[in-house]
Amino acid sequence: MPNPSYRVRIAPSPTGDAHVGHARTALYDYILVKQNAGTFILRIDDTDTARNTATSEEGVIRGLQWLGLDWDEGPDKGGDYGPYRQSERLDTYATYAKELLAQGKAYFCYCSQEELEAMREAQLLVKEDPKYTGKCRHLGEAEKYKLAGEGRVPTVRLAVYGGVVGFEDLVRGWIETNTSLMGDFIILKSNGIPVYNFATVIDDHLMAISHVTRAAEHIVNTIPQVLIYRALSWEVPKFAHFSTMLNEDRSKMSKRKGATFIGQYAEMGYLPEAMLNFLAFLGWSPGDAGDEIYTLDELVAKFSLEKCTASNAIFDAKKLDWINAKWIRRLSPLDLAVRMLPFLQRAELTGNDIDINWLSRLTVLVQERMTRLDEAPAICALFFVEPELPYAEIQKALGDADGRATLSAVLRSLIPTPWVESEIEKALRALQPTLGLSTKAYFMTLRLSILGSAVSPPLFASLEVLGKERVIARLERTLTNLASV
């Protein structure tokens, strides 16, 4: 049942490119929204002034756009709940911090970083779990005045009173912990900028987010967030924490080990359709038997949070390859040609002046032979540049047969042949019985002599696409060189 009150957000921090983990969360968000005729929101969580970069916001946006996961509200689109960049909402956070301060639910903390570090070390020394002692919680006005007079700029901490606090997770069930294990935590840094947990709560509430979806590493953040919701007397949204994606060695996916940014996958020649398909099945499955090739629409039809797994999943590049190959085969030749073109251009096999219809004909020949777009240059090269012809191999394929005579006959038969696959095949087959070569040896000789390799797309169709002139030229080249061997 569609429910327009579904408001789901993806909230990346612009400290890098779009990560594959973000991509999967965004995909699930997108699906949830589509299923419920809801609203998908992009919010930029840029409260980390030290690590933000302007270009990474663009990178994140570009990545999501490449995947085709379009949002309804965001910094680039506007919306009724803006601004959508946390750095532009600082006054809002300050307002709520003041409210909590006024109610005595939060307080100023004048401790310096050095003092905090010293406290931590002292606690560690006596084997206590380090947590803020609450030293500044009950400071009198005079003391505050004095500390401020020393030039100390305070942070704001939320007073935590202990007790068991929990929340319902849509993929994991009830999760709780004893908050007496945590100290009063900072909600506003001394520079006036809120800490992630505080800003997130304020924004999720003000933006009327119904479902807070994110990766499992945020589970521990949820408890302090629940505390903030309570302090503000706000209702908590629904939470869903998805499994962590791991490298093949079971470590967390990181930039150091293989590709983690979706831009990298685009460059390697993965299709966005394949990427989405693959990511969807990492941490979720429809629960029925059958192949796992799904379009976005099919995912929207089948997905449910209840079927998400809570256990970590290893990012299996081999399976991604298989899905990508499947998707490449699903594209129309023209579509594939258009997508292959940038890879051919990057390899300098062609420029912009290429005939896309001719490329489509070539595409048909290589479509079933590619798992990634970046293989296109290697597979297609023989149609663009003159290959080295492997004379020794040709000689070997010929065996005892006379190479000169054989190729001359082929040349004579091909020159008058109308240049379409069926005619080429007819002519070439008709010639075979007169040559005293086995079918295998005959076609291998032709393949090596014209296509330059024992491994190639189908012979007759390749000749057609190559064009009569180039075929004749290559045969003549072989003929000359064989003669001189």
Add this chain to the structure above:
RNA sequence: GGCCCCAUAGUGAAGCGGUUAACACACAAGCCUUUCACGCUUGCGACGCGGGUUCGAAUCCCGCUGGGGUCACCA
């Protein structure tokens, strides 16, 4: 180390107290075939360990082990 999450073949997973423990990728073999690839068929291969509960546990409970996360004026 404390706290939290997780645990079915190499990988992704189905399973929800009684099954010959699905399916998909990978791997192996065969078929198809003028090469490669596609496709098809078959095969290999799993409930981490130990206690309970029960007539009966992959399924429920406890412990252990293992993996992951998190312990910041990062998000």
